[in-house]
Amino acid sequence: MARVVETLFLVMSCILCSVLLGFSDAAPTSTYNVVKFGAKPDGKTDSTEPFIKSWQSACTSLNPATIFVPKGRYLLKNTNFRGPCKRKVTFLIAGTLVASEDYHALGNSGFWILFNHVDNLVVSGGRLDAKGAGFWNCRRSGKSCPVGARSMTFNWVNNLVVSGITSINSQLSHIVINACNNVLVKNVRLIAPDQSPNTDGIHVERSTGVTINGCTLQTGDDCISIGDATYNIFMSHIKCGPGHGVSIGSLGQKLDEKGVENVTLTNAIFSGSDNGVRIKTWARPSNGFVRNVLFQNIIMDNVENPIIIDQNYCPNNQGCPGQTSGIKISQITYLNINGSSATPEAVTFDCSPSNPCQGIKLHDVNLTYKNKAATSSCKNIDGTSTGTLAPESCF
Numbered sequence: 001m002a003r004v005v006e007t008l009f010l011v012m013s014c015i016l017c018s019v020l021l022g023f024s025d026a027a028p029t030s031t032y033n034v035v036k037f038g039a040k041p042d043g044k045t046d047s048t049e050p051f052i053k054s055w056q057s058a059c060t061s062l063n064p065a066t067i068f069v070p071k072g073r074y075l076l077k078n079t080n081f082r083g084p085c086k087r088k089v090t091f092l093i094a095g096t097l098v099a100s101e102d103y104h105a106l107g108n109s110g111f112w113i114l115f116n117h118v119d120n121l122v123v124s125g126g127r128l129d130a131k132g133a134g135f136w137n138c139r140r141s142g143k144s145c146p147v148g149a150r151s152m153t154f155n156w157v158n159n160l161v162v163s164g165i166t167s168i169n170s171q172l173s174h175i176v177i178n179a180c181n182n183v184l185v186k187n188v189r190l191i192a193p194d195q196s197p198n199t200d201g202i203h204v205e206r207s208t209g210v211t212i213n214g215c216t217l218q219t220g221d222d223c224i225s226i227g228d229a230t231y232n233i234f235m236s237h238i239k240c241g242p243g244h245g246v247s248i249g250s251l252g253q254k255l256d257e258k259g260v261e262n263v264t265l266t267n268a269i270f271s272g273s274d275n276g277v278r279i280k281t282w283a284r285p286s287n288g289f290v291r292n293v294l295f296q297n298i299i300m301d302n303v304e305n306p307i308i309i310d311q312n313y314c315p316n317n318q319g320c321p322g323q324t325s326g327i328k329i330s331q332i333t334y335l336n337i338n339g340s341s342a343t344p345e346a347v348t349f350d351c352s353p354s355n356p357c358q359g360i361k362l363h364d365v366n367l368t369y370k371n372k373a374a375t376s377s378c379k380n381i382d383g384t385s386t387g388t389l390a391p392e393s394c395f
């Protein structure tokens with residue numbers, strides 16, 4: 001009897017510990033093929049409902065679930081994948097998800113493919129084609145256009161992996177990480193033409209613990225942009241350009257902001273981009289801050305503003321004339337950055353007169369303009385500079 005009780009206890013505690021430790025991966029995986037739910041790989045038939053139905057089955061599965069999208073093209077309208085789900089869900093895409101040529105099809109909701117309140121999510125492989133060109137043309141022509149759609153948005157997702165996705169021609173941003181924790185984005189390629197308006201690559205905001213690794217970003221706006229209330233961001237092996245570079249900001253449009261802390265960008269190449277590494281804040285009062293940032297091991301190839309802090313952002317001089325930025329910028333390090341600037345001024349520090357930049361460090365930075373010395377400019381900045389510096393430090 002004692003033995004039986006002991007065995008039972010062992011079995012019970014084993015089940016309990018696997019549940020507690022999240023060993024549920026060991027359980028068999030249920031697979032949900034979108035074609036079995038009626039999706040048509042012809043690029044013409046609206047497959048939104050079949051995708052949502054397969055999501056509902058996967059999301060309520062008692063086993064970890066995989067949604068499988070076979071090869072082929074699947075036309076999707078706004079598609080909202082909602083959690084919470086019972087177990088880990090993997091979205092495995094072998095095919096291409098396409099949006100309608102008619103940009104009105106995505107309406108005014110602001111998103112195309114949306115994941116909301118899902119924990120333990122993997123989205124892997126495949127292509128997204130949002131067919132953004134019609135929407136960009138509408139905006140360029142100054143007609144009244146819908147607000148447009150971000151291609152893939154993650155809201156309130158904890159423990160997220162996004163890997164191996166290629167996204168082309170988004171209407172607005174390709175990938176948005178909003179209010180998420182513990183995120184890995186790796187090996188993604190995000191492509192839209194230079195000059196396509198507001199086609200950011202990856203936008204991260206209100207999120208903690210985001211790693212972005214091995215990504216190729218060719219866009220019309222920022223390759224990566226980082227918004228307010230974002231902490232512990234690690235980016236490495238990033239290729240950026242064309243595009244507007246890696247940008248912390250714009251920050252400080254609002255008075256109450258939570259700031260950005262602990263950002264690292266390491267091993268990056270910028271080619272022909274408007275900016276390299278940028279921190280950008282509105283010239284408006286704000287409680288926000290940017291602190292503890294490291295930009296290191298970076299090559300610039302013909303970049304207009306390789307290193308820039310711009311605290312005087314005020315588009316069309318509206319909503320901020322005569323004001324200064326309240327964002328406090330401190331502990332920013334630039335280390336081992338080489339290459340060429342496309343403009344004479346390679347290093348620009350235009351900090352706030354009311355909140356000067358503090359603790360800025362430059363070490364081994366060598367940027368040239370047409371194979372000659374470039375220049376640098378400084379306003380309201382305090383820091384230290386060491387090692388090889390060309391242009392010479394202006395602080």
Ligand SMILES: *[C@@H]1O[C@H](CO)[C@@H](O)[C@H](O)[C@H]1NC(C)=O
Nearest residue numbers: 208230231232261262263292
């Ligand atoms: C920033 O990094 C420091 C050092 O690792 C850590 O102590 C701090 O908690 C981090 N900040 C946030 C908001 O996580």
Ligand SMILES: *[C@@H]1O[C@H](CO)[C@@H](O)[C@H](O)[C@H]1NC(C)=O
Nearest residue numbers: 296297298299336337338366
């Ligand atoms: C920058 O140039 C120096 C000197 O040639 C070299 O040691 C360093 O590795 C280069 N850095 C990068 C990121 O290429």
Ligand SMILES: *[C@@H]1O[C@H](CO)[C@@H](O)[C@H](O)[C@H]1NC(C)=O
Nearest residue numbers: 338339366367368388389390
């Ligand atoms: C900076 O790099 C250029 C081009 O590689 C090189 O000619 C120059 O000597 C370097 N400057 C310094 C100060 O090391």
